[in-house]
Amino acid sequence: xxxxxxxxxxxxxxxxxxxxxxxxxxxxxxxxxxxxxxxxxxxxxxxxxxxxxxxxxxxxxxxxxxxxxxxxxxxxxxxxxxxxxxxxxxxxxxxxxxxxxxxxxxxxxxxxxxxxxxxxxxxxxxxxxxxxxxxxxxxxxxxxxxxxxxxxxxxxxxxxxxxxxxxxxxxxxxxxxxxxxxxxxxxxxxxxxxxxxxx
Numbered sequence: 001x002x003x004x005x006x007x008x009x010x011x012x013x014x015x016x017x018x019x020x021x022x023x024x025x026x027x028x029x030x031x032x033x034x035x036x037x038x039x040x041x042x043x044x045x046x047x048x049x050x051x052x053x054x055x056x057x058x059x060x061x062x063x064x065x066x067x068x069x070x071x072x073x074x075x076x077x078x079x080x081x082x083x084x085x086x087x088x089x090x091x092x093x094x095x096x097x098x099x100x101x102x103x104x105x106x107x108x109x110x111x112x113x114x115x116x117x118x119x120x121x122x123x124x125x126x127x128x129x130x131x132x133x134x135x136x137x138x139x140x141x142x143x144x145x146x147x148x149x150x151x152x153x154x155x156x157x158x159x160x161x162x163x164x165x166x167x168x169x170x171x172x173x174x175x176x177x178x179x180x181x182x183x184x185x186x187x188x189x190x191x192x193x194x195x196x197x198x199x
Contacts, residue, residue, distance in 0.1 A: 004066070004081035006138040007074075007148070008159045010196050014133040017126065020151060021114050025124060029113035034058045036108070037093065038164070039101040052164075053101065058111070061089045075158030076141050107163060107181035116150070119143050129163060130186035131170055132193055157197050166196055 011017050021027070039053045040046040046053055052066035067080035086092050097103060110128040122139030124147065135153070137144045148154045159166070167181045173195055178185045 002081050002083070003078060004138065005076060005078045005140060005144070006136050007076045007144050008134055008136045008161075009148075009153060009156045010159060010193050011126070011133040011135050012193065014126070014128065017133075017135060017151075018112075021112075021124070021126065024150070025114040025116055027112065028115050029059075029111075031110055031112040032058045034109050034111055035106065037106050038104040039096050040104050042100070042102055047104075052162075053096075055086075055089065055092055055096070057089045061086050061092065063092060069162070071160040072141070074141065074145075075160045076144060077160060105164070105167075105180050107167065108183055109163075116147050119147060122147060127163075130181055130183045131167070131189070131191045132196070134159070134163075159196050161196075169195060169198075 035057045037055045039055070045051075050068040052064065054064045054066070056062045056064065062083055063086050064081065064083040066082075069077050069079040071077050093103070108130065112126045114124040114126070116122055116124060119139065122137060122143045125136045125138075127134045127136060137147050139147070145154070148156070161169075163181070170176065170191060171178075174189070174191070176185075176189075
């Protein structure tokens with residue numbers, strides 16, 4: 001069993017955080033494009049119960065299950081995550097659909113992955129999404145808090161929501177007609193980052 005413990009913060013200046021990470025962290029994976037597809041039962045049982053079934057394509061293909069999320073008082077999120085590398089993306093997509101799962105939203109991002117030299121068990125990722133840039137840190141809560149402080153980000157508000165939840169909020173606020181979080185859909189859109197911190 002694998003427990004995902006992480007926090008997410010919005011990054012207003014991606015160039016500056018990239019500079020800081022290049023100086024202070026170790027890049028373990030270069031910037032890579034991700035395509036993610038979500039699946040659900042026909043009656044949307046997964047979405048209703050905060051469950052994620054995802055097929056991801058980046059430098060490999062991976063199938064992921066995520067259980068319901070809990071959020072601590074500090075904004076750090078925790079949930080069961082089970083993930084495995086699989087073969088052909090299109091074949092897995094067909095298998096899931098033949099098993100009765102409905103293909104849901106697609107979301108895209110670029111991700112660069114780092115480690116902190118003194119805390120190698122933690123993972124730091126810089127995610128560039130169609131509506132903004134975010135930093136995610138995965139590790140035990142004390143490690144997360146240490147890295148945020150070392151990066152000078154200890155006072156930046158933690159976002160307790162998933163990218164999917166943020167996308168739904170953005171779409172509702174701006175009355176956007178599309179259902180996929182893609183760079184093509186958001187071309188020309190200006191998103192006020194204050195929306196990510198609204199309760």
